[in-house]
Amino acid sequence: xxxxxxxxxxxxxxxxxxxxxxxxxxxxxxxxxxxxxxxxxxxxxxxxxxxxxxxxxxxxxxxxxxxxxxxxxxxxxxxxxxxxxxxxxxxxxxxxxxxxxxxxxxxxxxxxxxxxxxxxxxxxxxxxxxxxxxxxxxxxxxxxxxxxxxxxxxxxxxxxxxxxxxxxxxxxxxxxxxxxxxxxxxxxxxxxxxxxxxxxxxxxxxxxxxxxxxxxxxxxxxxxxxxxxxxxxxxxxxxxxxxxxxxxxxxxxxxxxxxxxxxxxxxxxxxxxxxxxxxxxxxxxxx
Amino acid sequence: xxxxxxxxxxxxxxxxxxxxxxxxxxxxxxxxxxxxxxxxxxxxxxxxxxxxxxxxxxxxxxxxxxxxxxxxxxxxxxxxxxxxxxxxxxxxxxxxxxxxxxxxxxxxxxxxxxxxxxxxxxxxxxxxxxxxxxxxxxxxxxxxxxxxxxxxxxxxxxxxxxxxxxxxxxxxxxxxxxxxxxxxxxxxxxxxxxxxxxxxxxxxxxxxxxxxxxxxxxxxxxxxxxxxxxxxxxxxxxxxxxxxxxxxxxxxxxxxxxxxxxxxxxxxxxxxxxxxxxxxxxxxxxxxxxxxxxxxxxxxxxxxxxxxxxxxxxxxxxxxxxxxxxxxxxxxxxxxxxxxxxxxxxxxxxxxxxxxxxxxxxxxxxxxxxxxxxxxxxxxxxxxxxxxxxxxxxxxxxxxxxxxxxxxxxxxxxxxxxxxxxxxxxxxxxxxxxxxxxxxxxxxxxxxxxxxxxxxxxxxxxxxxxxxxxxxxxxxxxxxxxxxxxxxxxxxxxxxxxxxxxxxxxxxxxxxxxxxxxxxxxxxxxxxxxxxxxxxxxxxxxxxxxxxxxxxxxxxxxxxxxxxxxxxxxxxxxxxxxxxxxxxxxxxxxxxxxxxxxxxxxxxxxxxxxxxxxxxxxxxxxxxxxxxxxxxxxxxxxxxxxxxxxxxxxxxxxxxxxxxxxxx
Numbered sequence: 001x002x003x004x005x006x007x008x009x010x011x012x013x014x015x016x017x018x019x020x021x022x023x024x025x026x027x028x029x030x031x032x033x034x035x036x037x038x039x040x041x042x043x044x045x046x047x048x049x050x051x052x053x054x055x056x057x058x059x060x061x062x063x064x065x066x067x068x069x070x071x072x073x074x075x076x077x078x079x080x081x082x083x084x085x086x087x088x089x090x091x092x093x094x095x096x097x098x099x100x101x102x103x104x105x106x107x108x109x110x111x112x113x114x115x116x117x118x119x120x121x122x123x124x125x126x127x128x129x130x131x132x133x134x135x136x137x138x139x140x141x142x143x144x145x146x147x148x149x150x151x152x153x154x155x156x157x158x159x160x161x162x163x164x165x166x167x168x169x170x171x172x173x174x175x176x177x178x179x180x181x182x183x184x185x186x187x188x189x190x191x192x193x194x195x196x197x198x199x200x201x202x203x204x205x206x207x208x209x210x211x212x213x214x215x216x217x218x219x220x221x222x223x224x225x226x227x228x229x230x231x232x233x234x235x236x237x238x239x240x241x242x243x244x245x246x247x248x249x250x251x252x253x254x255x256x257x258x259x260x261x262x263x264x265x266x267x268x269x270x271x272x273x274x275x276x277x278x279x280x281x282x283x284x285x286x287x
Numbered sequence: 288x289x290x291x292x293x294x295x296x297x298x299x300x301x302x303x304x305x306x307x308x309x310x311x312x313x314x315x316x317x318x319x320x321x322x323x324x325x326x327x328x329x330x331x332x333x334x335x336x337x338x339x340x341x342x343x344x345x346x347x348x349x350x351x352x353x354x355x356x357x358x359x360x361x362x363x364x365x366x367x368x369x370x371x372x373x374x375x376x377x378x379x380x381x382x383x384x385x386x387x388x389x390x391x392x393x394x395x396x397x398x399x400x401x402x403x404x405x406x407x408x409x410x411x412x413x414x415x416x417x418x419x420x421x422x423x424x425x426x427x428x429x430x431x432x433x434x435x436x437x438x439x440x441x442x443x444x445x446x447x448x449x450x451x452x453x454x455x456x457x458x459x460x461x462x463x464x465x466x467x468x469x470x471x472x473x474x475x476x477x478x479x480x481x482x483x484x485x486x487x488x489x490x491x492x493x494x495x496x497x498x499x500x501x502x503x504x505x506x507x508x509x510x511x512x513x514x515x516x517x518x519x520x521x522x523x524x525x526x527x528x529x530x531x532x533x534x535x536x537x538x539x540x541x542x543x544x545x546x547x548x549x550x551x552x553x554x555x556x557x558x559x560x561x562x563x564x565x566x567x568x569x570x571x572x573x574x575x576x577x578x579x580x581x582x583x584x585x586x587x588x589x590x591x592x593x594x595x596x597x598x599x600x601x602x603x604x605x606x607x608x609x610x611x612x613x614x615x616x617x618x619x620x621x622x623x624x625x626x627x628x629x630x631x632x633x634x635x636x637x638x639x640x641x642x643x644x645x646x647x648x649x650x651x652x653x654x655x656x657x658x659x660x661x662x663x664x665x666x667x668x669x670x671x672x673x674x675x676x677x678x679x680x681x682x683x684x685x686x687x688x689x690x691x692x693x694x695x696x697x698x699x700x701x702x703x704x705x706x707x708x709x710x711x712x713x714x715x716x717x718x719x720x721x722x723x724x725x726x727x728x729x730x731x732x733x734x735x736x737x738x739x740x741x742x743x744x745x746x747x748x749x750x751x752x753x754x755x756x757x758x759x760x761x762x763x764x765x766x767x768x769x770x771x772x773x774x775x776x777x778x779x780x781x782x783x784x785x786x787x788x789x790x791x792x793x794x795x796x797x798x799x800x801x802x803x804x805x806x807x808x809x810x811x812x813x814x815x816x817x818x819x820x821x822x823x824x825x826x827x828x829x830x831x832x833x834x835x836x837x838x839x840x841x842x843x844x845x846x847x848x849x850x851x852x853x854x855x856x857x858x859x860x861x862x863x864x865x866x867x868x869x870x871x872x873x874x875x876x877x878x879x880x881x882x883x884x885x886x887x888x889x890x891x892x893x894x895x896x897x898x899x900x901x902x903x904x905x906x907x908x909x910x911x912x913x914x915x916x917x918x919x920x921x922x923x924x925x926x927x928x929x930x931x932x933x934x935x936x937x938x939x940x941x942x943x944x945x946x947x948x949x950x951x
Binding site: 185186187188218220221222223224225226227228246248249250251252286287 | 580581622624626627628631632633634635636637680683684686687688690735736793794795796797799800
């Protein structure tokens with residue numbers, strides 16, 4: 001028994017050692033290998049100057065809600081360095097008989113540890129519908145000291161779970177989008193979200209200093225709730241709202257939301273009570 | 288054993304209903320109560336139709352929590368499964384049901400068993416930690432015989448109340464080198480009827496039990512024995528609970544090696560290796576759909592590997608024994624719920640997080656006969672108890688409540704007890720004191736939303752619980768003469784860190800319909816006491832009269848009553864024996880349960896008294912024996928419920944039983 005114990009400790013130490021080693025080699029590898037090796041190319045477009053723009057995602061397609069994308073610009077199959085990247089997405093709708101358009105939130109592309117690869121989120125608020133309702137992604141960038149523009153129609157699928165929702169408060173339109181967990185687990189999930197506002201439905205700004213209250217509930221279980229959630233707050237200005245989402249079991253969860261502004265006013269949502277089983281804004285997660 | 292039990296017939300014996308006998312001899316045996324289940328003479332079950340629970344509840348300090356007509360949960364000194372040591376031939380077996388629907392007594396049959404050995408308090412620490420005491424069910428095993436011989440027993444039984452049909456067969460071969468015994472018992476029962484012929488729906492059950500034991504005499508002092516018990520219950524209704532059971536299955540196996548004597552100074556050295564596995568499946572498909580809020584599957588598994596090795600030695604007037612005892616148990620239970628909306632995914636959780644429990648301990652006992660009158664019984668034990676959660680998902684679900692909890696926890700357990708006994712002509716008396724602790728059970732430490740349908744609360748385990756520590760004092764006084772036996776005995780337990788559920792108002796219930804969530808926590812302390820007085824008066828050679836009375840007490844540190852503490856209970860019987868005929872009339876009663884644990888959601892129950900009558904007779908048929916047992920329990924068909932009936936489910940009404948046995 002005693003020897004077994006020492007043996008176990010020894011094994012643990014050896015495996016820890018191994019783990020460290022492999023970690024090191026991994027990070028070295030990261031710089032040398034293709035950063036999009038295991039990702040799916042979800043958008044690809046070329047402009048008239050012969051520059052090629054590609055977006056990669058760990059998902060097979062772009063869905064409503066948060067999508068984290070890796071972008072890269074190439075010319076003649078060589079990655080080029082871009083600066084001043086400006087990303088936007090716009091929905092063009094004609095299915096209701098008259099043409100209209102509106103934007104959706106994005107985060108601007110930032111550099112990654114791989115030269116020439118940029119990372120950012122887009123948050124389409126609705127699914128595209130063939131040629132009548134479609135999203136256009138626009139990117140302008142400075143490449144080889146000249147400004148290049150890309151435009152591409154993108155197909156957005158309805159995500160299984162509702163993870164983005166919008167509301168109005170005092171002439172402003174707000175959008176709140178769940179970023180994580182993407183694949184929830186039973187237990188405590190670290191959770192993040194972003195809160196945007198817009199005046200013109202075209203340019204969206206991250207809202208600072210609010211609090212996103214979360215109350216996960218299971219409607220199929222008489223609104224069973226899961227304890228020890230931590231409401232989502234910002235650590236830094238213009239950063240993600242982060243907190244902790246607790247899920248006691250697998251299944252369908254409604255994450256009821258309340259948005260509180262910096263003055264402590266609830267600007268949207270309501271607490272869950274016996275009579276009020278749902279907030280008027282919520283996310284959904286099913287796993 | 289038979290020799291040692293020197294029939295200081297304590298009369299509780301005679302008071303007992305049915306046909307079991309409880310025998311107690313003096314000195315060391317004063318501290319032990321034996322419920323005989325099989326007749327030692329011809330090695331056949333006394334009354335195979337009676338369930339094991341019916342035998343056990345005749346012990347002075349045992350009660351049964353009933354959730355239906357099957358698998359009653361024994362309590363000893365008002366303490367249930369987690370506070371007592373329940374073993375079968377010293378083997379640890381742990382139930383697989385999170386809702387206590389399968390106490391391990393439900394996995395054996397009366398025809399498996401020779402007797403039950405009951406020890407109160409820390410005297411029961413022989414096979415591991417306990418607070419309330421120990422119940423060791425000892426299986427029947429043949430002995431080697433000088434010439435080869437075959438024996439057998441066939442029995443058939445019927446009870447009118449629930450159309451219980453039983454059938455059993457025992458076959459036995461014994462020789463100088465080998466013994467072999469096999470047993471099969473079948474039981475099938477419909478719904479029982481409470482008093483006033485009220486049918487209790489979902490109280491049916493079907494059970495099959497088979498066992499085999501094979502012994503080989505390696506040399507005159509060395510025996511090797513292997514034993515297998517298989518038990519399978521299907522379609523078991525639990526009328527007091529929201530769910531039934533579709534399957535409760537156990538396989539219990541062991542190999543035993545015994546040397547007696549070894550050298551000149553060891554009387555007996557016994558070593559056993561064992562393994563048992565239990566599968567338990569709850570089922571709600573037989574209930575009317577409108578009563579089922581949500582359909583769910585709740586299976587549970589419990590596997591235990593273990594061993595013990597025990598040495599007994601006599602050194603002058605010291606009877607010494609030393610036992611090493613170790614087991615490894617894996618308990619896993621899960622719940623899958625099927626939403627009424629078929630498009631939604633099913634909901635899944637671990638209710639027992641694959642807890643692996645390892646215990647290794649040593650127990651030492653000395654029974655010191657100081658002189659002819661005085662003796663001292665000293666026991667001490669120490670062990671290491673370790674829990675480890677092996678399932679990561681389950682660990683993370685518990686970390687919702689305990690973010691910093693580790694996947695393992697080790698506890699040091701120990702106990703010591705001293706009893707001083709004096710015999711003076713017709714009088715025996717003794718006092719004892721003890722100290723011991725126990726680790727929380729799997730449910731108490733790691734349960735996840737376990738629904739208690741009596742309190743209507745979901746329970747959350749608490750890995751940070753402290754060990755319960757019991758300080759105990761006990762005493763007895765007995766008088767035995769050829770005509771009168773009387774015994775007064777009592778125990779008092781002061782249990783520090785008593786584990787019980789507290790309501791956590793901010794938590795939301797999981798089970799539909801539950802009032803809220805309770806978390807297991809340590810009280811500062813709780814105190815329990817039990818006092819028994821039993822008397823037998825032998826009127827003449829034919830007639831015996833017995834009366835007994837028992838008082839129990841249990842309060843927490845805020846003077847709240849604890850749940851499942853019996854009100855004043857009493858019983859009386861008169862027995863007539865002549866030749867091979869025996870008949871007895873028995874009264875069994877409880878006073879009103881006024882000290883119900885309101886704080887813990889317990890209901891008051893009214894007083895009751897019922898009358899039972901039974902008769903048995905045996906004949907010699909050629910060289911074989913035919914025995915008939917008949918009985919009527921609850922003669923006046925009284926509708927009643929007691930403090931230990933889950934959700935106040937009423938007990939069985941009038942019941943006629945008949946059992947025929949043929950032994951050869």
